[in-house]
Amino acid sequence: DIQMTQSPSSLSASVGDRVTITCRASQGITNELAWFQQKPGKAPKSLMYTASSLQSGVPSRFSGSGSGTYFTLTINSLQPEDFATYYCHQYHGYPYSFGQGTTLEIK
Amino acid sequence: QVQLVESGGGVVQPGRSLRLSCAASGFTFSTYHMHWVRQAPGKGLEWMVVISSDGTNKFYADSVKGRFTISRDNSRNMLFLQMNSLRAEDTAVYYCARDYKEPLDSWGQGTLVIVST
Numbered sequence: 001d002i003q004m005t006q007s008p009s010s011l012s013a014s015v016g017d018r019v020t021i022t023c024r025a026s027q028g029i030t031n032e033l034a035w036f037q038q039k040p041g042k043a044p045k046s047l048m049y050t051a052s053s054l055q056s057g058v059p060s061r062f063s064g065s066g067s068g069t070y071f072t073l074t075i076n077s078l079q080p081e082d083f084a085t086y087y088c089h090q091y092h093g094y095p096y097s098f099g100q101g102t103t104l105e106i107k
Numbered sequence: 108q109v110q111l112v113e114s115g116g117g118v119v120q121p122g123r124s125l126r127l128s129c130a131a132s133g134f135t136f137s138t139y140h141m142h143w144v145r146q147a148p149g150k151g152l153e154w155m156v157v158i159s160s161d162g163t164n165k166f167y168a169d170s171v172k173g174r175f176t177i178s179r180d181n182s183r184n185m186l187f188l189q190m191n192s193l194r195a196e197d198t199a200v201y202y203c204a205r206d207y208k209e210p211l212d213s214w215g216q217g218t219l220v221i222v223s224t
Contacts, residue, residue: 034210036152043202043214044144044152055212087152091210094166096142096154 002026002090006099012107017078021102023071023088031067032092038101039084047086048073080106109133109213111203116218119193129186129203129215137161137181140206143188145199146217153199157206158186171197193222 003026013019023033031051036044046055051071052064061076075082083106088099115127129141143155156167158177165177176189186203200217 032210036211038152043216044211045214046209046212049209049212055209089152089154089211091206094157095168096157098152098154101151 001095002029002093002097004088004090004097004099006086006088006102008102009100010103010105012105013078014107015078015080018074018076019078019104020075021073021086021088021104023066023073023099025069025071025090025092028068029090029092032090033064033066033071034089034091035062035064035073036087036089036098037082037084038087044087075104078104109205111205111213111215113201113203113215113218116201116220118221118223120224121194121222123193124189124191125193125220127188127190127201127203127218127220129188131184131186131203131205134205134213136184138207141177141179141186142204142206142211143175143177143186144202144204144211144214145197146202147196147199150199156188190220193220195222198222 005024033051035048038044048064063074085101085103110132112130119125142157156177158165162179174192178187202214202217204211204214
């Protein structure tokens, strides 16, 4: 099974900051990596797929990169609505798996 | 617009069964693979199971294999999860999500299952 490891587990930042979250896969997953945003009490929302393709409607301040085993999600110029928990997700092979999540908090 | 609405959650005793449903609308349900993902209180997301668009192929996580069964009715745009032999650790919000060219691009609002005496 493919294990996904995110870092950091939590992150404090201010509005306007740039932050980067990393996600490592235990084996190569090509670019079959998605990112999700989840706010308290809400369902996850898809942000990105194939490592770097933005879902429709997602602001361009979100960007993703990586392939193989190492991936990053970068948020430029943080906005108040960006404070949430972020999950990476591999869909290279079953069983699918998620990272443990990164909680982005307001400093 | 795309809508996925889960139902069937509730409080159930350990060892008992529960059947979750997911009603789909706003898209061609029969062309999408469908997944169940769960989230225990205060925890992360756990992928559980997928069913192919025509219902012929299914893949389960080890944590639910042999206890949970996924099915679908494309004529009614419905997805189901039959959960047997429930355990305390199955307590979670259960989400259905669709999958086609973009993985898990739409999710339902979730239904809460509490396994407790």
